[in-house]
Amino acid sequence: MTQIISALSEISDRYDALFVDLWGCVHNGITAYPDAVAALQEYRAKGGVVVLVTNSPRPRASVAQQMLDFGVPTDAYDTIATSGDSARSAMYQGAVGEKVYFMGEAERDADFFKPLDILDNPTNIQRVALTEAEGIVCCGPFDPMADPDVNRADFLYAKTKGMKLLCANPDIVVDRGEVREWCAGALARLYTEMGGESLYFGKPHPPIYDLARRRLTALGKSIPSHAILGIGDGPQTDIIGAMGEDIDSLFITGGLAATETKTTHQPDPSALSNYIETENVSPQFSIGQLR
Structure with a gap:
């Protein structure tokens, strides 16, 4: 059974790195979520590493510029792994x-x-x-x-x-x-x-997670799976992907599944339970929005 938490800070001390989805978690495709940005900044200030792991088909430089346009500051993350970069590499091979x-x-x-x-x-x-x-x-x-x-x-x-x-x-x-x-x-x-x-080449498939780990290595970080938390709103991408990589996950219920989980500020526990059973996923934690 997933544990509903009220803030990332309740569990963040257990993890050395976060693999964070973007759309539906950090921004809505138009503008940043201020509470999500603040949570990531606080996590990094305590020494944690934030890797934005996104299914965007764009190269990471383009995603970095998009984040600035949406109002996500550079101090909210350390590096970016995109599905686009994984796919481009395969295409050029x-x-x-x-x-x-x-x-x-x-x-x-x-x-x-x-x-x-x-x-x-x-x-x-x-x-x-x-x-x-x-x-x-x-x-x-x-x-x-x-x-x-x-x-x-x-x-x-x-x-x-x-x-x-x-x-x-x-x-x-x-x-x-x-x-x-x-x-x-x-x-x-x-x-x-x-x-x-x-x-x-994106979540939930292995290539993008391999890229995310290479991004960590490029930062001089060697972090085992048990010390990484995957965060996202897609049960069949973010959560299934985390399960396949043997990393814990935090399900953002107020994104794609807001209606099904009856999320306003927080999900309805019964609706959430039914939803994750239907989707056949098992996130360790759930929260309405990243904060």
């Missing part, structure tokens, strides 16, 4: 071929195709039409409000050609303010259901 069909919002996701100079002999990636492609790179839908089914015809063609789909963001949906939007994970799920092969 040829995971879906040289000629790729890109899915996403061209202007917002432009940084995904910036050169990756940490690799020897990176693949010469060329963006082409679907009929010329060897594989698909998916940072998200062309229209985040459109039902993923609008891609069914293209996916059928891609599947018959044996194309792999590289998913740069396994999230199914996010809430941008009060508006719920589809993410790349919804498209990858559809492609898989249709018999295609999707490759994932």
Whole structure:
């Protein structure tokens, strides 16, 4: 049974590092949550390390700038691990071929195709039409409000050609303010259901956690799993991911699952219990919002 806590500080002394989700935990896609920022600043002031672990398809430099734009100061975290960086590395190693069909919002996701100079002999990636492609790179839908089914015809063609789909963001949906939007994970799920092969690099899959641990190492930190706490609002991404990595987790119930857990300031205990049983997850701790 998950333990409902009232503040991160109740349990933070047990952990040397936090793997913290962004959307729904630290910001709402528009602006930062002041209480969450303050909690992370307090944790770092006591010597803890904060790694922002996000399914954003962007490189970490772009996410860092986005955090400033949203009002998240640099003293709220130590480093960032993004699904985008994991996926970009795989793409430039040829995971879906040289000629790729890109899915996403061209202007917002432009940084995904910036050169990756940490690799020897990176693949010469060329963006082409679907009929010329060897594989698909998916940072998200062309229209985040459109039902993923609008891609069914293209996916059928891609599947018959044996194309792999590289998913740069396994999230199914996010809430941008009060508006719920589809993410790349919804498209990858559809492609898989249709018999295609999707490759994932964000939570809950191992590559992004490997990257997060490398980010810790780059800071000169060697922290065992039992001393890391994963924090997030996605049961099938953040919490399942933490379970797979054998790290404890703090479930933010006021994010994606606010309605199901009847969260206002805090979740309703009975609703929360039913929800985590339905989702088949077992977070050690839960809280309405990160604070």
